[in-house]
Amino acid sequence: MLKSEITLYVNGEPRQVYVRHTDTLLHTLRENLGLTGAKPGCLNGDCGACTIDIDEEPIKSCLTLSVESTDKKITTVEGLQNAQIQKEFIKKFAFQCGYCTPGFIMNCNALINKYPDADDAKIKDWLESNICRCTGYAEIEEAIKAVLTKNQQGLSS
Amino acid sequence: MMSIGKSIYRKEALEKVTGTAKYAGDFSKAEVLHGRLVVSSYAHAKIKSIDTTAAWTVQGIRAIVLGQSFPLTGEEIKDRPPLAFDKVRYYGEPVAVVVADNETIAKRAAELIQITYEALPVVNSPREAITSGAPLVHENLIFYEKIQHVYPEPNTNIADRTKIRKGDMVKGWSESEVSVEASFSFSPSDHTAMETRCVTAEINRDGKLVFSSATQSPYMIKKLMNDYFGLEPGKVVVRTPVVGGGYGGKVAVQLELIAYMATQAVGGRTVKIMNTREEDMISSPVHIGLDATIKLGCTKDGRLKAAEILYLFDSGAYSDKGATIGRAAAVTCTGPYFIENITCDSLCVYTNHPYATAFRGFSHSEVLFAFERTMDMLAKKIDIDPMQLREINAILPGQTTPTQMLLNNSTVGSLPDCIQRLKQLMNWNEGQRIQVSDHLVRAKGISCIWKTSTIDTEASSGVNLLFNIDGTVNIISGIVEIGTGTKTILAQLLAEKMKMDIHQIHVKMDVDTETTPEHWKTVASRGTLLAGRALLKAADDAMSQLKDIASRVLICSPDDLEVGYGKVFVKDEPTTYLYIKDICYGYKYPNGYSIGGQVIGTGNYMLRHLTHLDHETGVGKPGPEWTVGAQGVEVEFNTQDYTYKIIKAYSVIDIGKVLNQKAALGQVMGAMSMGLSFAGRETYVFDDEGRVLNPRLRTYVPMRYGEHPQYMIHFNETTHVDGPYGARGIGEHGLIGMPAALANSLSVAAEVDLNQLPLTPELIWKTKESGGTK
Numbered sequence: 001m002l003k004s005e006i007t008l009y010v011n012g013e014p015r016q017v018y019v020r021h022t023d024t025l026l027h028t029l030r031e032n033l034g035l036t037g038a039k040p041g042c043l044n045g046d047c048g049a050c051t052i053d054i055d056e057e058p059i060k061s062c063l064t065l066s067v068e069s070t071d072k073k074i075t076t077v078e079g080l081q082n083a084q085i086q087k088e089f090i091k092k093f094a095f096q097c098g099y100c101t102p103g104f105i106m107n108c109n110a111l112i113n114k115y116p117d118a119d120d121a122k123i124k125d126w127l128e129s130n131i132c133r134c135t136g137y138a139e140i141e142e143a144i145k146a147v148l149t150k151n152q153q154g155l156s157s
Numbered sequence: 158m159m160s161i162g163k164s165i166y167r168k169e170a171l172e173k174v175t176g177t178a179k180y181a182g183d184f185s186k187a188e189v190l191h192g193r194l195v196v197s198s199y200a201h202a203k204i205k206s207i208d209t210t211a212a213w214t215v216q217g218i219r220a221i222v223l224g225q226s227f228p229l230t231g232e233e234i235k236d237r238p239p240l241a242f243d244k245v246r247y248y249g250e251p252v253a254v255v256v257a258d259n260e261t262i263a264k265r266a267a268e269l270i271q272i273t274y275e276a277l278p279v280v281n282s283p284r285e286a287i288t289s290g291a292p293l294v295h296e297n298l299i300f301y302e303k304i305q306h307v308y309p310e311p312n313t314n315i316a317d318r319t320k321i322r323k324g325d326m327v328k329g330w331s332e333s334e335v336s337v338e339a340s341f342s343f344s345p346s347d348h349t350a351m352e353t354r355c356v357t358a359e360i361n362r363d364g365k366l367v368f369s370s371a372t373q374s375p376y377m378i379k380k381l382m383n384d385y386f387g388l389e390p391g392k393v394v395v396r397t398p399v400v401g402g403g404y405g406g407k408v409a410v411q412l413e414l415i416a417y418m419a420t421q422a423v424g425g426r427t428v429k430i431m432n433t434r435e436e437d438m439i440s441s442p443v444h445i446g447l448d449a450t451i452k453l454g455c456t457k458d459g460r461l462k463a464a465e466i467l468y469l470f471d472s473g474a475y476s477d478k479g480a481t482i483g484r485a486a487a488v489t490c491t492g493p494y495f496i497e498n499i500t501c502d503s504l505c506v507y508t509n510h511p512y513a514t515a516f517r518g519f520s521h522s523e524v525l526f527a528f529e530r531t532m533d534m535l536a537k538k539i540d541i542d543p544m545q546l547r548e549i550n551a552i553l554p555g556q557t558t559p560t561q562m563l564l565n566n567s568t569v570g571s572l573p574d575c576i577q578r579l580k581q582l583m584n585w586n587e588g589q590r591i592q593v594s595d596h597l598v599r600a601k602g603i604s605c606i607w608k609t610s611t612i613d614t615e616a617s618s619g620v621n622l623l624f625n626i627d628g629t630v631n632i633i634s635g636i637v638e639i640g641t642g643t644k645t646i647l648a649q650l651l652a653e654k655m656k657m658d659i660h661q662i663h664v665k666m667d668v669d670t671e672t673t674p675e676h677w678k679t680v681a682s683r684g685t686l687l688a689g690r691a692l693l694k695a696a697d698d699a700m701s702q703l704k705d706i707a708s709r710v711l712i713c714s715p716d717d718l719e720v721g722y723g724k725v726f727v728k729d730e731p732t733t734y735l736y737i738k739d740i741c742y743g744y745k746y747p748n749g750y751s752i753g754g755q756v757i758g759t760g761n762y763m764l765r766h767l768t769h770l771d772h773e774t775g776v777g778k779p780g781p782e783w784t785v786g787a788q789g790v791e792v793e794f795n796t797q798d799y800t801y802k803i804i805k806a807y808s809v810i811d812i813g814k815v816l817n818q819k820a821a822l823g824q825v826m827g828a829m830s831m832g833l834s835f836a837g838r839e840t841y842v843f844d845d846e847g848r849v850l851n852p853r854l855r856t857y858v859p860m861r862y863g864e865h866p867q868y869m870i871h872f873n874e875t876t877h878v879d880g881p882y883g884a885r886g887i888g889e890h891g892l893i894g895m896p897a898a899l900a901n902s903l904s905v906a907a908e909v910d911l912n913q914l915p916l917t918p919e920l921i922w923k924t925k926e927s928g929g930t931k
Contacts, residue, residue, distance in 0.1 A: 020261075036183035037176020039401070041351050042434040046854035049351050077176030086174040090166050093823045097640030098173030099351040099401030105174060124863030131854065133351055133402050134640045136826030137865040 006070050010035070011079030019066045026050045026061035029076060037077035037102040041131070048130030051103035052076045058110040058126070075109075077102035084150065085109055088143040096134035104130050108144050118148055160652035160659055161882055164819035167645045168664045169399060169638060180401050181355040181371035182431050189357065190219055192419045192430035193263035195253040195270050196440050197245035200281075200509040200847025201292070202274035204244055207253065211269040217258035218266045220422035222415075224252065228385045230414060233307040234316060236295055237475040237512070239414035244277070246294055246474030247511050248848045249439035256419050256428055279847040282342075283448045283469035283506040286314035294474060294507035306769045307480050314507040316472060317480035319487035321501035321559045321775035329463030329498025333454025336463075337534045341527040343914035345446040345471055345510050346839040348517075349859055352401020353437035358416035360425030366417065368395045373407040373637055374678040379670050381410050382417065397668040403639040404831065405515030408680055409442040409477060438852040442514035443841070445482055446471035449527040459541045461550045466490050466501040468524065473512035479505040482513065484770065485611035486520035488779050490559050492528045493572055493607035494550035499559050501775070509847040515680060521608050521893040522832055529604040529897035530912055533904065543901070544585055547605050548576050552785070561776045564783065567878040570811025570885065572605060572785040574873050578809045579603065579787040582869050590905050596797040599804070602901025603789045604894035606810075609780030610681035610886065614767035618687035619674030620695045622651070622758035628723055628738030629661040630699075635676030636688050638666050641888050642820045643684035647692050649816055650881050654696045656721030674761070682886030685816065686781070689881035690762035699758025706740045706753040765879075782877045784885045786810035788894035790833070790866075794906035799918040799925070801903065803833060803866040806895065811873040813885035825891035826868045832895025834860035840915050 002021045007014050010033065017032045026043075029035040029052070041049030043062045050062045053075040080086060085108045088094070095101040104127070111118055111126045118126070123144060132140065172178035209221045224242035229235040241252045253270055257263035278292040285291055291314060295301070299311035307317050330336075356370040366388060368378060375395035382388045400407060412430050419428040432441055447470055454463040468486050472479025483505035490501040516522075536543040551572040552558070554565050562568075579585075583601055591599045621633040632651060636643050648662040665673070676688055704715040707725035711718070711733060719728045726734035735744075743753030770777035789807040794800075806829050815821050838858055842850040851857045870891075876883035896914060904911045907921050909929050 030183075031185060034185070035176075036179065036185075039180070039352070040182065040431075041353070042854050044434065044853060044855065047351060047434075077174075080175070089174045090170045093164070093167075093819045095173055096642065096823060096827060097351070097400065097402040098169070098178050099180060101173050102176040127862035128864075129861075131349075131351065131859055131861060133349055133404070133831065133859065134827045135823060136830035136868055137860075137862045138826060138868055139823060140862060141865075 004067065006067060008066065008069055008074055009072065010074045011076060017066070021067050023066045024062050025064040025066045025069050028066040029061060035076050035078050039099055039102060048107065049100050049103045051106045051130060053106050053110045056110055056113055058107040077106055080109065083109060084147045085112060085143065088146045092139050092143040092146065094135060094139040094143040100130060100132045104132065104140060112147050116148065160649040162815050162818060165645060165649055165659055165817055167642045168648060169666050178399050180352055180398055181369055182352070184369060186427065189427045189429050190256050190258060190423060191260045191263045192254045192256050192416060192428045193260070193267040194251045194436055194440060195255065195267045196436065197241060197248060197250040197252050199245055199274050199276055200248040201277040201279045202245050203277060204241065204252070205273040205275050208271040211271065212255060212266040215262055215266040215269065217262040218255065219258065220256040220419065222254045222418050222422050229301065230385050231475060231477050233304050233480045234309055234476045235302040237477065239418060247509055249436070249511055249852065250474065251415060251440055254415050254419050254430070256423055280314060280508045281843060281845070281847050283471045283508060286506045286508050287469065294509060308772060315504055316476035316507055317483055317505040319484045319503045319770060319775060320773060321487050321490055321499055322773065323559055323561060324498030326463060326465065326498050326500055330454055332456065332462040334457045335539050336452060336454040337531060337538055338450065338452040339531050339534055339910070339912055341449040341530065341912045343446055344840045344843065345473065345513060346444045346835060346841060347438050347857060348404045348406030348444055350402030350404060350406055353432040353434055354407060354412055354441050355431040356412045356416045357427055357429040358413065358420040359427040360420055365392050365394060368413055368416070370395055370397055370413055371400050371407060372397055373400065373403045373639055373680055374410065375637065375668050375670050376635060376675045377678055378410050378413050385414065386417070395670045397637050399666055400637055400639045404517040405519065405680065406442065408678060409514035411441055434854060435852045438857065439511045439849050442477060443473065443511045444516035445479060445513035445523065446510070447523045451527055451531045453531050453535050455535060455539065457539060459539055459546045459549045461494055461496045463498045464491050464496050468503040469506050470504065471508050471510055471513065472505045473508055473510040475512040476505055476507070477512055478514045479512070481611065482515065482520045486524045487775055488560050488609065488611050489521055489524060489607060492525060492532060493552045493605050493785050495552050495556040501559065510843065511849065517828060517831060518889045518893040519681065522835065522896050525604055525606060525893055526896040526900060526914065529894070530900055533901045534910060544576065544580055544603060548573060551576060552607065559775065560770060560779060562778050567782065567876065569783045570785045570813065570875040571873060572787070575785060575787040575809040575811055576605065578871055578873065579789055579807060582807050582809065582871060583789045583791070593793065596795055598794050598796060598906050599791060600794055600902045600906035601789060601791045602898045602905055603787065604897035604901065605787050606890060606894040607783050607785045608890055608893060609783045610683050611779040612681050612683065613677065614769065615763065616677035616687065617761055617763040618676040618691045619761040620688060620691040621674055622695045622699050624741035624756045626738065626742055628736065628741055629663060631663045631665060632692065633665050633673055634688050634692065635668055635673045636684050637668055637679040639679055641684065641824060643688065645820065646685055646816050647688055650689050650692055651696055653882065654693055655700065657723060682888035682890070685884055686880055686886060687762055691760045693881055694760025694762065695758040698760055699756050702756045702758070703737060703740060706744050707735050709752060710735060710740070710744050781879060782885060784811060784887065784890050786890055786894065788898050790895065790898040790902045792902045792906055794903065799907065799921040801906065803899070805869060806833060806866045807869045808891050809871045809873065810887065810890055811875050811885065812887050813877040813880050814874055814883035815872050816882065816884050821872065821887060822870055824887055825870050828889060828891030829868060829895055830860060830865060832892035833899060836896035836899045836914055836916055838915050838917060
């Protein structure tokens, strides 16, 4: 069982961890760093509950190895500071049990930053990688559109 | 100050959007051992031998627990060993649990356990199960311990039969000028809560067994540990943090039993078992399947006269909640219509499928799919508008249900009003099927709904209200926050009752059975009624304590006082008052004398006058009230390749009273989404040997973002007198008409009767090719 000490840059801080080479980033975040916002849902890349942002791209941390995540900027839900998307999730009732929420929010966050003018097709293309079993998805649609629209208003003014 | 009806944000909202909310799997300690299940690779087989030699060679392994003949478990019939013993009865059944220092070691050791099976013939559907000569899933059914009101039929695969005998069938059929008969079927499917089931168990040095479990029924675990293992109830503690979705699936008590056996095997050390997605889908209990046959008769002008119904529920290998589900189905065996003459046999049937537990709606979406499809077939046969057929027969106060409960203006909402509103919302008069282009049609289908709860007649709930020194209140309730927001609703009820700011109310989200008053189970859309009424009683208790102290300070009768706006004041002279914060920990006179103490309000609530069902006729009162509604679906259907898109989904529900507008909309919308997903795409695929071919989210495909329709939801408000501020249960109702409405819309679109689920393009194609359904 090969293990190494590596440095991960998580939420703006360098964090030294001792990991097995086969440890997923999801495992390391949760078990070594206590960052349990990213959730295990399928460990297979199907559900999106473990989504985090790596170098501003949404990534499924259950399909990512810790040892390949060094020298990258890792942001977990714990690293968001009062992001607009978090507020809109609350306002639009875009979650119930909350288990898929960190994954959805991190996916939305990356989308908002990368494509502030995303249209319906783009939003669908991105968000269909996450599963929510509580809402009807319409609430999540309202939340992300509220942020995108605000961004667009901001840009045009 | 008024709180009822407002879209108050859920109390745990910030924790959930910041990722700090802790679920059962998020608590981690270095000394925790990990349990890993070894599951059956056969659906029905004799266990010839289990060889653990190779597994024991793995370093870091602490215990391997195998099945035993005792105890047998099950909520109504004790038919299930927590780990399979002697034989396996479904594919994925837990056979052993390996306990090791970490997950990796546990997994490696689990893979090294060698089990030799001898395959047995498989029972692969409920219809097959009840044929004579079918293999028996339980040869010893006659010997099993059971509760009084369940009726297994020895030497068959029938675990329970509920009978409804209402009116006179001879008369019913003779008055029927037209009849239709149809059969329906669908296989078991899944709840797919995003959080898989997870439990830790440990036994303290003083013998106290402590669970932390993602469950909807922490108090039931405590009760069942006593029932199954003889443990003292006071020595079983269950802690439940927020739960990542339940939908009925986390009602079942399963992993807790295995975790208990595992911690026992390692001297009480903490053992954590968290299902993988695959285990969560088939090793833990599933959403029940159904085979049904319905014969329905009416007069030429559409008045229903007779219903003859057979429901065969696919309870899978064990009866756990399946028997209760079959009973609930009998209670609501027809749609929400008044029918004088009804015969129904609702059977809970053993098969070699994963075993069933509650699923949101508790048999209602399943039964309504079959019944409401039959209604559409009948409407077509007598050439009457399906909406009109439902209007003519809609259940009304003064009429009786299948179990002969006489309904009144409080115990049932107004279905005719719901139907009227749905008609307007759907623009029904434009026609049910509209050709949009050469290969594209738009089609609409509907379903009416009703539901009461079929729960223990002694189910109860308790609430404690603890005052803080600043006059704020902590609500302590045994409701599990599974996502329904019920604990926020409790805060709203208290704010309304005590006329206080919602921000002055704190809610304890976690449940700890040692310190939290019991709430029976967080199920059946009954949280608001049971805990809500308990809370109102606790508030009355607290307010009378506050008035008592205030009356002695203000030197007046407590009768002259009122509580509100953070004060206790004289009703007639509101300028004479005391602040609650100055008396909620008692009152200190200037000379030092003090009276009172911390105000602690307590309240409980139990449903009134519920009965068991009569075994021969089904007569009885299983639930307090009926929520009714009317739902619809509009699809765009391609007549060339049979693909379709769900454009709009409608719900008009008589909710009694809207307590939180957006939360109520969310409950209904989410339930509709789940219902459409179940109806359109979710099923387990079994091979001839009863093995599940798709136990993962890549091949079992719930609805995703962008596939959702536009939701149109409207609430009517017919007061339920017993409900807090008149509210009715709403947690499940958005789901239960969706399968029927989708099937009805697609049957119209494809011009063929679609009587199976899920409604995939392939099913529609096959049905068309075969010239229609049987």
